[in-house]
Amino acid sequence: MDYAAGQAINLLRPGRHDAQGYINHLLAAGRKPAGVQLKVAAASCLYRALRWAGATDADPFRDTRVPKDRTPGIIKRPPYTEDELADVLEHADVHVKFLLFLTAHAGLRISEALALRWADLDEQARHLLVRSGKGRKARVVAISTSLARAARHYRGLYGPGGPEHTDGRRTTPHDHLFRYGHMMTARYHAQKAFGAAGVPFRGFHPGRKYAGTRLLRQIKDFGRVAAHLGHESVDTTRRGYAQLAADDLKDDLSSW
Structure with a gap:
């Protein structure tokens, strides 16, 4: 006007x-x-x-x-840093800590993490099953050693037969990993942990981008990173979820 x-x-x-x-x-x-x-x-x-x-x-x-x-999406909306995640993990409760591991190591979307059932998680074989990802596509996701360790601890507390699952004060449904029935509830608890750590909460997606960026810098293969994140197109991974360091080629060029 x-x-x-x-x-x-x-x-x-x-x-x-x-x-x-x-x-x-x-x-x-x-x-x-x-x-x-x-x-x-x-x-x-x-x-x-x-x-x-x-x-x-x-x-x-x-x-x-x-x-x-x-401007690439990963520049406009960057991932959480290693230090930010470490600070938040120190202040997070068991539920939020495990949820952050699933987004920042397994690279799960928040909806995929909240939909996980105990039968989908195999910490011994170090993989989990996403039954209905984006586009209703299932995929098997490898999990890190630290995530597998966190999963064993979490199962011991909240899995079938665990003390928090059987004492009448059960905080998770019988077959689901998390007590959160809705993303907004998960967001509320995550925001408290981020606030206590003094780290601005920018949603769960920056954790997923952390997984993509860290994995890409380690294996330097957009195709494998796209598969880990559940992207149908490598271009999606390239534009918004993973980025090589600006000096990534310096070692390869050192002998020229």
Whole structure:
């Protein structure tokens, strides 16, 4: 509205280039393409409502273009660091600690972690079964030595036959690993642990990105990392979940 008033634009009868001029103005002011896209979506909704009400026939944003943001997702939304995770683990309860291991080592989505059942976890063979990942695809995921150790400890407390499972104060359903029935509940408890550690909580996905980045730097194979994370396309892994260090090739080039 302020832009329209400042440019003397009639909102019901905008000129041919007014909408693109608005987009260019936002970009020139330093707005990110993703934020500009949201503005355009809101403005398009407004004009759909105005057309429905018979106030105008204009559809000024129909042929406008917002440039793509070429910044990789892992740069815009980076993974947690090793130190951040270590600090949080010191302040987390058993449930949150094990949940963080599943996201940051097994690379599970939060929905996949919360859906795990005891029968899906085999800490002796060091793998777990994701029954219904994104796109309802199942996959077997290898787990780290430290995650397997945490799983044995967690099973001893909360697994079938464990003290917290049989004493009348059971905190997990009979067949599920976690007491959390919803992601928001898990988020609430995780935020408390992050707050106690003085680490900003940015959701569970940065833990998953930590798994992707650490594994890629170790094995240098996007295909295997994509399989670990359950990505159908390696491009998804490359754009938003794993990144090689800037000086990754220095040892390979040292003998040139």
